[in-house]
Amino acid sequence: MESVVSELEGTLLKDSDTFSYFMLVAFEASGLFRFALLLILWPLIRLTDSLGMKDTGLKIMIFVSLAGVAKSEIESVARAVLPKFYMDDLHMKAWRLFSSYDKRVVATKMPRIMVERFVKEHLRADEVVGTELCFNRFGYATGSVVDDSISQRVADIFGQQGAPTLGMARSSHHSFMQLCKEQIVPPFVTRQKQEQEALRPLPVIFHDGRLVKRPTASTSLLILLWMPIGIILAIIRITLGFTLPFWVIPYVSRLFGGKVVVKGTPPPPPLNGNSGVLFVCTHRTLMDPVVLSSVLHRQVPAVTYSISRLTEILSPIPTVRLTRIRNVDAEKIKEQLSKGDLVVCPEGTTCREPFLLRFSGLFAELTDRIVPVAMNYRVGFFHATTARGWKGLDPIFFFMNPRPVYEVTFLNQLPVEATCSSGKSPHDVANYVQRLLASTLGFECTNFTRKDKYRILAGNDGIVSYTSFAERMNKLVRTFKPFLH
Known part of the structure; x- marks a missing residue:
């Protein structure tokens, strides 16, 4: 040997x-x-x-x-x-x-x-x-x-x-x-x-912590010098988000270092009496629905789960808190769609790396007016989400970055034949939307769920090991690879 x-x-x-x-x-x-x-x-x-x-x-x-x-x-x-x-x-x-x-x-x-x-x-x-x-x-x-x-x-x-x-x-x-x-x-x-x-090491899919870059001596010094400025900048940015009309925010944000890149054509707001569109987004940070609303120039409610009360208070858009009880959540989403548009992130949790977690099929059961939206972001110093720290600080850390950039790509509304109305199962529709968004972003599809993420980060090896997860992921990537090209 x-x-x-x-x-x-x-x-x-x-x-x-x-x-x-x-x-x-x-x-x-x-x-x-x-x-x-x-x-x-x-x-x-x-x-x-x-x-x-x-x-x-x-x-x-x-x-x-x-x-x-x-x-x-x-x-x-x-x-x-x-x-x-x-x-x-x-x-x-x-x-x-x-x-x-x-x-x-x-x-x-x-x-x-x-x-x-x-x-x-x-x-x-x-x-x-x-x-x-x-x-x-x-x-x-x-x-x-x-x-x-x-x-x-x-x-x-x-x-x-x-x-x-x-x-x-x-x-x-x-x-x-x-x-x-x-x-x-x-x-x-x-x-x-x-x-x-042609072997490759098992990829790091889930990770935590606030720092984006490895803190060498020079980078650490920059972070320390920037933090007082960043805190002041975050307060200004959040205050402007509360006080200014939504259509103004994308323009004013540029004056304070922020940038939103929009691709594709967003759908018009629903007419009186018509049901709304369900925007199905990739989940990169807690800011996804807020950025989407600023691009649409109107407040679009977002489906949330397990976010802090402080984040809800700071949110400039309405939030619909889910219970994880399927029939109760389905009724909440239907009720909201009857009033207008709604934003949902079917992954259920954020992922920082170029991977998409498994999409819950619940959204596909409730409407055939589905518009996929590919969300991505770039930051310089601090990550905007964390599993270990206090989630209430997530939006503050996002706005502390010198030049946060968000990319929003609107895809075409799903044709009726690609929805459950044509007889497709919710699982098939969810997988199809996941592949569409992954292809748009250049990401890889996985079968990981929210529970998988927190089990891995918590180190519950008695339940499952990271290696077994990564093997499942690699198998799923091979399955989806033909669809990504």
């Missing part, structure tokens, strides 16, 4: 600097104060590294970002936040070489708890050797680590199996490299076997 041991930083990941990952943990697990403190200490950390005292710099980062943080909170950040940033920095050639071996071990100087989830589930590693954190009896990190040799622990893993076949690292002087039969340093060359199989 062929085996490989690979360094994580600078090998499987392109960047060898771990500072930004500790900044992420500091921000998401503890807040702005610890984030700022770690940034202030960055020059000292760099000085210790330049003097060859790399363990000192690492211990400073570990202590400042993790001391006093509950183990469960560290695990939550490692599960829901960090994988997205690891994946963005993944060195694909190194990973393909790594994945072509039968037994795969990753060595890292970061705490094992910060990388294990990503490395095992997305990179398909068998074992992880990293720095071990110390926790007190109450489950809080002390900020200290267990001093242990990485090379010794790698040797213990292989035991009687013999030496690893290949060692991958930035330098042949890395401690575990001396244990390996072969050694390789960058640039990495993909083996022919792996090129033929």
Whole structure:
């Protein structure tokens, strides 16, 4: 059996600097104060590294970002936040070489708890050797680590199996490299076997956290300097949304850095006595229905579920709160459609990555006047939705971005033969609309649901594992792929 041991930083990941990952943990697990403190200490950390005292710099980062943080909170950040940033920095050639071996071990100087989830589930590693954190009896990190040799622990893993076949690292002087039969340093060359199989790591579909970009020292400084300005800007933008007529908002928003790009032709408002149109939208942020209403120049009620009361209060459009009781919700939607237009997001929850979750078929049962709308957005600093934080802050974080951009694409109203009126099942109609919207945005369709998202982010492995979800997703993508071209 062929085996490989690979360094994580600078090998499987392109960047060898771990500072930004500790900044992420500091921000998401503890807040702005610890984030700022770690940034202030960055020059000292760099000085210790330049003097060859790399363990000192690492211990400073570990202590400042993790001391006093509950183990469960560290695990939550490692599960829901960090994988997205690891994946963005993944060195694909190194990973393909790594994945072509039968037994795969990753060595890292970061705490094992910060990388294990990503490395095992997305990179398909068998074992992880990293720095071990110390926790007190109450489950809080002390900020200290267990001093242990990485090379010794790698040797213990292989035991009687013999030496690893290949060692991958930035330098042949890395401690575990001396244990390996072969050694390789960058640039990495993909083996022919792996090129033929064209494997890819399991994608990160669900992730959480407020920060859009990996907080390197320069990016972190920009974020800290921008936040006071961003808060003032958010207050101004929200106030204008409350006070100005809807038809004015798209024009005024440009004066304050916002932009809305509209494609396609929106339908006219319903005539008196006629039922309204059901706008079926992709769900990117909580702002989707509000942006749609501003484009239509009128207040269109939106179907909501599980949003905070503060968000409802701040909302400039009417909201229709669902109960998740099917017959009750159906009556609510029918009643609203009899009065006029309505917005619904059948995914039931937001997804940040270029994937669409499974569409609920309820909307297809209630009307044949369906207009699909592809919504997408771009922000610079802060994500507008979160599963871990207080949802009431979601619109505020969205408006804190320097130049938020929304893209709204209206598709043609579904022909009658594509609706339930022609005898199609709600499930078929929902899948058809999902494929239309995915094709418009260049996204991939999945079979994931709202429950799947929160189970994955919550780490309920007793119920389901991320790997099984990703395998289901890949199977569904293969099924839908012919429809996306």
